[in-house]
Amino acid sequence: MSTSEVAAGVTAYWDARAPRFNDAASHVRTPDAWQEVLAAAFAADGSKDVVDLGTGTGACALAAAGLGHRVRAYDGSEEMLGVAREAARQAGLDVRFVHSLIADASLEPASADIVTIRNVLWTLERPAEALEVARRTLRSGGRVVVSDGLWSVAPGDRSDYTAELAHRLPFHGGLTESDARELLRSAGFTEATAWQHLFQVPPYTGGVPAFVLSAIRV
Numbered sequence: 001m002s003t004s005e006v007a008a009g010v011t012a013y014w015d016a017r018a019p020r021f022n023d024a025a026s027h028v029r030t031p032d033a034w035q036e037v038l039a040a041a042f043a044a045d046g047s048k049d050v051v052d053l054g055t056g057t058g059a060c061a062l063a064a065a066g067l068g069h070r071v072r073a074y075d076g077s078e079e080m081l082g083v084a085r086e087a088a089r090q091a092g093l094d095v096r097f098v099h100s101l102i103a104d105a106s107l108e109p110a111s112a113d114i115v116t117i118r119n120v121l122w123t124l125e126r127p128a129e130a131l132e133v134a135r136r137t138l139r140s141g142g143r144v145v146v147s148d149g150l151w152s153v154a155p156g157d158r159s160d161y162t163a164e165l166a167h168r169l170p171f172h173g174g175l176t177e178s179d180a181r182e183l184l185r186s187a188g189f190t191e192a193t194a195w196q197h198l199f200q201v202p203p204y205t206g207g208v209p210a211f212v213l214s215a216i217r218v
């Protein structure tokens with residue numbers, strides 16, 4: 001299986017899952033809690049340029065737009081983007097949704113103040129590459145906000161990728177906070193700050209350990 005076949009397999013999975021993705025999603029059950037935690041992690045003074053990588057149905061993009069930021073959001077799955085665009089329309093929020101794999105996204109270097117990557121690193125063959133895209137896209141002093149979880153703890157929250165596909169994803173079982181800190185460090189970001197303690201109730205069911213980290217591009 002080539003790298004492009006891995007990406008195509010992941011995209012096909014999310015295209016098929018798009019109509020049902022929001023049914024049980026944490027951001028749909030507790031959107032206000034997510035928006036508050038993201039607002040804290042953004043630590044933004046005024047309106048900022050935000051890029052959401054692997055936006056899916058647009059949860060982080062919509063939260064950021066709702067906070068008054070200018071948002072561009074990228075995803076490889078046209079079906080997930082269709083749900084995101086409709087959600088933005090219904091909410092009256094202006095987000096530029098772009099159909100593109102993260103590695104291929106035409107992102108102007110140093111064009112963003114904040115890059116968000118939520119629940120995407122686990123499903124990438126090369127998670128470090130996404131953090132490199134984030135680093136390149138951020139202005140000096142800009143901030144990446146990464147959130148994910150150890151999905152193997154709750155089998156119901158896991159993908160049912162084929163074994164061949166899952167085998168190619170280094171974090172298919174999910175990431176710990178310490179895995180993400182190490183990835184951020186290796187990508188050249190400052191030591192990360194954690195924000196998940198701000199959730200009053202755990203964001204995911206099934207006891208999935210989840211984190212929200214921010215780190216600065218130096």
Ligand SMILES: C[S@@+](CC[C@H](N)C(=O)[O-])C[C@H]1O[C@@H](n2cnc3c(N)ncnc32)[C@H](O)[C@@H]1O
Pocket residue numbers: 007010011014027053054055056057058059060074075076077080100101102103117118119120123124
């Ligand atoms: C679990 S969903 C998360 C969606 C959203 N970030 C959220 O937190 O609700 C993973 C998303 O990543 C997207 N994705 C996976 N690999 C990608 C890649 N290489 N480039 C762009 N999008 C990708 C999938 O299409 C899917 O929409």
